[in-house]
Every structure is written in C-alpha cells, then in structure tokens.
Amino acid sequence: MTYSRQRNLIFNIVRNTDVHPTAEWVYEQAKLAMPTIGIATVYRNLNALSQTGLLARIVSPDGTIRFDGSTEEHYHMQCRKCGQLFDLSVVDREAFDELKEAASRAFGMEVENIVLAATLFYGMCPRCAEEKEEEENHEGLKRN
Numbered sequence: 001m002t003y004s005r006q007r008n009l010i011f012n013i014v015r016n017t018d019v020h021p022t023a024e025w026v027y028e029q030a031k032l033a034m035p036t037i038g039i040a041t042v043y044r045n046l047n048a049l050s051q052t053g054l055l056a057r058i059v060s061p062d063g064t065i066r067f068d069g070s071t072e073e074h075y076h077m078q079c080r081k082c083g084q085l086f087d088l089s090v091v092d093r094e095a096f097d098e099l100k101e102a103a104s105r106a107f108g109m110e111v112e113n114i115v116l117a118a119t120l121f122y123g124m125c126p127r128c129a130e131e132k133e134e135e136e137n138h139e140g141l142k143r144n
C-alpha cells in the first residue's frame with residue numbers, strides 16, 4: 001500500500017459523491033477498498049488535499065467538518081436537522097449587491113466585497129420538513 005494510492009483513493013471517494021462527507025464517512029468507504037487503512041491516515045490525507053485546494057473543506061456552524069469534491073465556486077444550504085449540504089451554483093448577484101449597499105450605508109464605509117466562500121444558507125431539507133410536519137400532525141391528533 002503506497003502513500004499515493006491512499007491519497008488517490010481518498011480523493012476519489014470525495015470526488016465521486018455529492019454528500020459532502022465527513023472524515024468518518026470517508027473512512028468507512030475507504031476501508032471497503034483498503035481494509036488496513038487507519039482513520040488517522042484518512043484525516044491526514046483529507047487535510048493535505050484541502051490545503052492544496054484539491055478538495056474544499058466546509059466547517060458547519062455546529063463545528064462539523066465536511067469535505068467537498070467540487071472546488072468550483074458554489075454555495076451551500078445546510079439542513080439544520082440532518083446536517084446534509086446541498087449545492088447551489090447560481091445565486092442572485094443583485095441580491096448581494098443590494099446587501100453590499102445596505103451594509104455600506106450602515107457602516108458608513110464602502111463595502112467592497114462580501115466574502116461568500118464561507119456563506120452557508122440554513123434551513124430544512126424537504127425530507128426533514130416532511131418528517132416535522134408528520135410529527136406535528138401526530139401531536140395534533142394526540143391533543144384532540
């Protein structure tokens with residue numbers, strides 16, 4: 001088992017999924033192909049790959065670190081219930097320009113740029129929203 005084989009395996013696992021996996025998820029997948037691989041190796045390679053810009057590293061507000069095989073400029077929406085990340089490649093630029101102007105007025109200084117790389121949209125995914133609605137219906141039935 002060579003150093004570069006491990007790195008290639010880990011890189012390909014992240015590149016070939018859109019789940020924005022955690023290191024633990026990558027480790028579970030890597031073990032299937034290389035049963036002797038250790039979690040420390042997975043962490044080390046994920047960090048090295050994101051430091052060199054081959055993978056993107058996303059830190060959620062809850063501190064969870066996830067990796068993204070797509071390094072093109074895009075944004076994420078995170079489900080606040082299950083934590084899943086969804087890709088968004090196009091945003092309404094005008095809305096950001098308006099935000100920039102509003103912020104400039106508020107600060108009394110010209111805001112030149114908003115750093116969008118760390119922007120995370122937050123809400124609930126359709127599956128969790130549906131589950132929540134079912135739970136609420138259940139509660140309603142119990143009360144009646």
Ligand SMILES: [Zn+2]
Pocket residue numbers: 079080081082083084124125126127128129
């Ligand atoms: Zn969800």
Ligand SMILES: [Zn+2]
Pocket residue numbers: 020068070074075076086087
């Ligand atoms: Zn992404």
